[in-house]
Amino acid sequence: MFTKILIANRGEIACRVIKTARRMGVKTVAVYSDADAGAMHVAMADEAYHIGGAAAAESYLCYDKIIEVCKQSGAQAVHPGYGFLSENAAFCRALAENDITFIGPPVGAIEAMGSKSEAKKIMEKADVPLVPGYHGDEQSIEFMKNEADKMGYPVILKAAAGGGGKGMRIVWKAEEIEDAYEAAKREAIKGFGDDHMLVEKYLTKPRHVEIQVFADQHDNVVYLFERDCSVQRRHQKVFEEAPAPLMQNDLRARMGKAACNAARAIGYEGAGTVEFLLDEDGSFYFMEMNTRLQVEHPVTEMITGEDLVEWQLRVAAGQTLPQKQDDLSISGHAIEVRVYAEDPDNDFLPATGTLTHLRPPQESAHVRVDTGVREGDEVSIHYDPMISKLIVWADTREGALRHLRKALNEYQVVGLTTNIEFLATLAAHPAFVNFDVDTGFIAKHENDLFPKREHITDDALALACLDVFITRDEEAQAQADWSGDPFSPWHSTSGFRMNDDNHHELYFVEGDDIITVTCHYRDEGYVMELPGGDVLVRGERDDNGDLAADLGGRRMKATVVRHGDNLEILVHGRAHALKLFDPLAAAEGQDEVSGSLTSPMPGKVVSVLVEKDQEVKEGDSLMILEAMKMEHTIFAPMDGVVADIFFNAGDQLEEGVELLKLQGE
Known part of the structure; x- marks a missing residue:
């Protein structure tokens, strides 16, 4: 048995391998990128080595760096996990050339199964049943369309070197195949460096x-x-x-x-x-x-x-x-x-x-x-x-x-x-x-x-209010302790008012709505005017920081996480997001969002399909974005003219940034 292995991966799989190796008395070596310097797998391993930048192509996919770490650390074998280099025949061959064991199959097996089309030829000889399809070398769109027509639709296009849904498209009718074929090939070349495709009959209820x-x-x-x-x-x-x-x-x-x-x-x-x-x-x-x-x-x-x-x-x-x-x-x-x-x-x-x-x-x-x-x-x-x-x-x-x-x-x-x-x-x-x-x-x-998202529940609203009041009490108590006069009435949060009911109004923002909850102070708790009716609410924070609450005689536990004025209420298996709102401090003004299109995810611009001042119709493709090797097309939400374009092909994006602006007709 090996005495030390290197894990050429990250995240949960690296941690998973480390647990077994530790139980077996095998020492582990981790590798990490700039982005993973403080990662869990780095902390768990017996040794850890930095191998490059945050992008996988600069670190986890650089097998020459991993082999060098094996030599430095004395690791006798490499566990590749899954993804990254786990099915890379060249990596496996390079390890063998350096007398390092690959904890996986031989090079020949990886190569045999690395191409879906070649794998199916081998399986056919081994009497393993195959789905009808074409797995050959002819790759022209005309030929692939002809093969699809012969099989009958629907068909599925797959990257021969692919996996994980990348480089894959279902085609339901003949007129869709050209666009689907080009998109699948683009994804395949980005994800696997190989745009060889195969086409198969698509089973509708497998x-x-x-x-x-x-x-x-x-x-x-x-x-x-x-x-x-x-x-x-x-x-x-x-x-x-x-x-x-x-x-x-x-x-x-x-x-x-x-x-x-x-x-x-x-x-x-x-x-x-x-x-x-x-x-x-x-x-x-x-x-x-x-x-x-x-x-x-x-x-x-x-x-x-x-x-x-x-x-x-x-x-x-x-x-x-x-x-x-x-x-x-x-x-x-x-x-x-x-x-x-x-x-x-x-x-x-x-x-x-x-x-x-x-x-x-x-x-x-x-x-x-x-x-x-x-x-x-x-x-x-x-x-x-x-x-x-x-x-x-x-x-x-x-x-x-x-x-x-x-x-x-x-x-x-x-x-x-x-x-x-x-x-x-x-x-x-x-x-x-x-x-x-x-x-x-x-x-x-x-x-x-995917049900329509409902408005926040009365329970979540009540818990949000309770958390606000408990937090204020805790802050007031801390201030009182610090002041040296803890019994001063100026530290009270009871809401006492001369000639008026002692109450307080809390304002929360949910989406585009502002919700007002009037809370009346009582010796036994707070009477809250909720959308569904008045409820007596009381509770406290336990040793874990959770709320132990009583809502009108119903006891429950919940967690409220605060970051600034934002509250996340975790109760009944759901998460409710609210923002505490001060109407007196709210800034006036309104952002102009009409006609803008924003990025639905962080990623990179693959291509810009339109030009400034170009007329477009609702549904036209405007941009293609890519994140984690998956493509996403931005479509025009209306007829109009492209007023401005803010990014070019190759640009990196953050989620929510404005991509371009349309001027409606």
Whole structure:
């Protein structure tokens, strides 16, 4: 076994690998960029080395720097995690040339599966079922369109070297294919440096079921059952669970055998995932093989009791697989969700910012949280915006869903937009609970999963007011203690008024609305005039800084996070944002926003499609933006003339900046 390994990755996967290595007595070396100098994985590792700038291309993708760190630190092997260099054959070859072990498959296996088109040729020879499609070298749009016409629409265009939904487009009718093809090729070249495309028949109601395989250097290959990853957005997984619901043993065995055949066909070693599309009639088709550990591997660990990172280290060190096929079994049910800094109401665009308040649910035998961030860390534009993986386990799927909903209800994040409420809504949806699921689940239930945002509740308003008064009391008490005259009536916050009811009016801003709450001081608390009626409110702050409140006889706990005049009220599993407003101090004036278009995300301008003074029609494409290798097109919201353009191709953007201005007709 190795005595020291380097982890050529960052974030939660680096932290995950470090935990297993530490348990096995293996020392770890971390690498980090300018942006990650204070990151969690850097603090956890035994050693850490700076390797370059914030952009991945200047640091985590520079394998010559990583090899140099291996030599400096004495690391005998490299664990690549997933993403970055995990499936880079050139990196794997360079490590071998420097007598450093790659904790992953051989170069030949990576190369064989690195091209989707070449992989499908190999799988066809190995009798692994394939979806009808074209995977050849002819790449002209005319030829691809002809192939699509022969298959019949819908079809899906995929980058041959791709993954994670990048360089991928669904085409529903012939007239859409040219634009989709060009956009997919642009994404592919940015994301993978290769714009070779393939086209396949698109199944309209498939499930995405993948098989976890493991192989050693002694011709042993096993499968550790399956994971269902059907719930997706933009072809990226949202929910993963194991075992796959409704899976029959004979189908599981057939899919497992096909996956092992795929691994044997390329001389595989280590952890890999063979992904299939499972149709309604029980037929399944090879989609791709990921030659690395997957993001969703924890659900497999939870149902098998095995540590897949430990298996990786043992196999890379030349040991045999820890278990044979007959020794493996399924225990219970596990579900994983990815907690992201993203805005589900804005097409899941990534969000950036500082985690000003972060409180994940308590870990237990039923709840696991894999993360690489801490409170105060920044989620930046440079990397994937994952905050954590939340994994739950129980004896049954029903029990796992209960633990998931409770854990999401307890998960608190303030400082940026997250998908937590969306995940909770989806986890409670009747169709998901009954597992009426396919890869089009989110689009099919869009109205349920993206409900119209309701105004703030009376409970949240009352808690915001209570927090304001408790904060004022705390500040007054601190001032009194400091003054040397703590009993002076000038330090009182009771609201006493001569010849008048002792009350106070609080003003909050929610969106475009100003909400007024009149609060009457009483010995037993505050009578608050809320939109739904008057309520007696009282409470205190506990040792954790949370509110223990009584609202008209209903007791509840809540968290209120203050940053300046902004309040985030976390209660009943929801986050409510308010701003404390002083009407006397409010500045007059009104920003002119009519006709402007702003960036919905931080990123870079790929291209500007219009010129100043150009006439445009509603729906015309104006700009193409890119963030995290995904493209987003800015469309004209109305007919008009381009009055001004504020950015050029290649410019970096912050979220919310004005891109251009339209003058309406």
